[in-house]
Amino acid sequence: MEMFPYASMRDSFDLRSYVVLGPDDTKGRDVADVVRYALHGGASFIQLRAKHADVRDIVAMAADIAAVIEDEGKADTVAFVIDDRVDAALEARHKGIKVDGVHIGQDDNDPQEARRLLGRDAIVGLSAKTPDDMRRAEALPQGTVDYLGAGPWHETSTKPDCIVVGDDGVKHTLDAATLHALHALTTLPIVVGGGVKAADIPDLAASDADGWFVVSAVTAADDPEAATRELVDAWQAVRGDTMHDHPAAALLPTTLPAALSIASTDSSGGAGVPVDIKTMMANGVFAECVICAITAQNTKGVTHLEELSPQAIVKQIDAVYDDIAPAAVKIGMVPSIEGINAVADGLQANKATNIVVDPVMVATSGAKLINDDAIATLTSRLFPMATLITPNLPETRVLLETIGSSIDPQDEDGMEQAGLAIAQHFGCSVLVKGGHGLADANDVLVNADGTTQWFRGERINNPNTHGTGCTLSSAIAANLAKGQTLVDAIANAKRYITGALRQMLELGTGSGPFDHAWMWR
Ligand SMILES: Nc1ncnc2c1ncn2[C@@H]1O[C@H](COP(=O)(O)OP(=O)(O)OP(=O)(O)O)[C@@H](O)[C@H]1O
Numbered sequence: 001m002e003m004f005p006y007a008s009m010r011d012s013f014d015l016r017s018y019v020v021l022g023p024d025d026t027k028g029r030d031v032a033d034v035v036r037y038a039l040h041g042g043a044s045f046i047q048l049r050a051k052h053a054d055v056r057d058i059v060a061m062a063a064d065i066a067a068v069i070e071d072e073g074k075a076d077t078v079a080f081v082i083d084d085r086v087d088a089a090l091e092a093r094h095k096g097i098k099v100d101g102v103h104i105g106q107d108d109n110d111p112q113e114a115r116r117l118l119g120r121d122a123i124v125g126l127s128a129k130t131p132d133d134m135r136r137a138e139a140l141p142q143g144t145v146d147y148l149g150a151g152p153w154h155e156t157s158t159k160p161d162c163i164v165v166g167d168d169g170v171k172h173t174l175d176a177a178t179l180h181a182l183h184a185l186t187t188l189p190i191v192v193g194g195g196v197k198a199a200d201i202p203d204l205a206a207s208d209a210d211g212w213f214v215v216s217a218v219t220a221a222d223d224p225e226a227a228t229r230e231l232v233d234a235w236q237a238v239r240g241d242t243m244h245d246h247p248a249a250a251l252l253p254t255t256l257p258a259a260l261s262i263a264s265t266d267s268s269g270g271a272g273v274p275v276d277i278k279t280m281m282a283n284g285v286f287a288e289c290v291i292c293a294i295t296a297q298n299t300k301g302v303t304h305l306e307e308l309s310p311q312a313i314v315k316q317i318d319a320v321y322d323d324i325a326p327a328a329v330k331i332g333m334v335p336s337i338e339g340i341n342a343v344a345d346g347l348q349a350n351k352a353t354n355i356v357v358d359p360v361m362v363a364t365s366g367a368k369l370i371n372d373d374a375i376a377t378l379t380s381r382l383f384p385m386a387t388l389i390t391p392n393l394p395e396t397r398v399l400l401e402t403i404g405s406s407i408d409p410q411d412e413d414g415m416e417q418a419g420l421a422i423a424q425h426f427g428c429s430v431l432v433k434g435g436h437g438l439a440d441a442n443d444v445l446v447n448a449d450g451t452t453q454w455f456r457g458e459r460i461n462n463p464n465t466h467g468t469g470c471t472l473s474s475a476i477a478a479n480l481a482k483g484q485t486l487v488d489a490i491a492n493a494k495r496y497i498t499g500a501l502r503q504m505l506e507l508g509t510g511s512g513p514f515d516h517a518w519m520w521r
């Protein structure tokens, strides 16, 4: 995913002099040429509306129009959008063509979907002609739509279907009184058009409109530059030089749920805190972290391990909860008794909820990640506060040993029995992970009340599985932070990790990491 290389125009677009055009409107003249004339005449906003063109042709026309706007030195002041075709706008933006957004009609794309596809930087304009349209636009999440287009001021042949149908079902054109009533229903700027000619501008400029839009008044004129200038001047004569004063939808504050990783670093970035952060970000939450130890590590092994003091751990936890309190926590590698006690004390003091404990014991590379004497502290202090623990098969065997159970989790029945014994002993839900089974990648959730659920995963023949456990537990915590149920959180985390493994990323000489940003490529 390339970054669109131009500044967003969501907070700077100028609706006053809005020219809509496409190949059907320009009497055989080149669309980009007509755009150039309109710009000379003072057009402040351009929309490409090509109802009968293919995406390839729309993108080619968009490239020409964007080049003209740039060439005229107006790339920073004149916004350029494409009518209806979110697909063409996306393709153009991916190709680095400065298309600032889309204008969609009531029968076109879902505005929320258009916003989601195009991202927060693009302009999304919406046609809204009736009181109902206005109410629907207002009911959208804040920041979905940037402006509204209303009309028609007169009946028009370029938009024959564009007739206002009022709540009374009666068809009529838009007048100042109707516009005033519509205007009262929205906080968004409104551009008004449909059959608008120069003679209409004094009335329009005296109304609640924030600008005019025209098609044929400019595109069908023998001299599009003079035609545009006449409209611009007529508006300016009434309104002066002021632009609409609506607050920019782009600059509304947003928020995100936060999730916390309490774990250790992996210098190679494939496991531990670094990968927890990547995973949480990819799963749509704001990631925070508390470091318990630093490892010098790569895909071949761990060459050094240094712990932080219990005080440093508690202080980090306090700092996190004192400000951006996370809605869920993932606990990974904490190597010592002192560290585990500090984590438990810190979380208890801050009344942490939605805790996922990945009982990390041995790395994929074979390196030992917890002191033998600390396993009892892990189980006695952290498991009882956990919503979920996520042991892999070797860890499940160790846990069964600590509770004196002789169950063998070698098949599905054994995994269920093992999960139940552990869940009942520690009073938390257990996800017994089957990543170390050879034939499949099926994990089973067993709750302390005995209910079980299988999550069946496609096994991918990928030798690079460094950090699968860290990734799965962080994705579950992220999903819990978003408010998902435990079952949904696990199911979605499985989908995420399966997609990531399927990319077959090849890095490092040992069992390497996989692609945590796969859905953005
Ligand atoms: N080759 C694979 N294909 C598909 N899913 C896999 C594969 N390997 C592991 N998984 C899945 O990844 C998740 C993590 O399981 P796994 O048993 O590998 O954890 P782990 O051993 O704790 O990982 P780590 O090596 O990071 O400690 C589980 O959902 C498991 O089913």
Ligand SMILES: Cc1ncc(CO)c(N)n1
Pocket: 263, 264, 265, 266, 271, 272, 273, 295, 297, 332, 333, 360, 362, 363, 364, 369, 466, 467, 468, 469, 470
């Ligand atoms: C720091 C760290 N945490 C967890 C794991 C488990 O994969 C690892 N290898 N390194």
Ligand SMILES: [Mg+2]
Pocket: 358, 360, 361, 392, 468, 469, 470
């Ligand atoms: Mg693991």
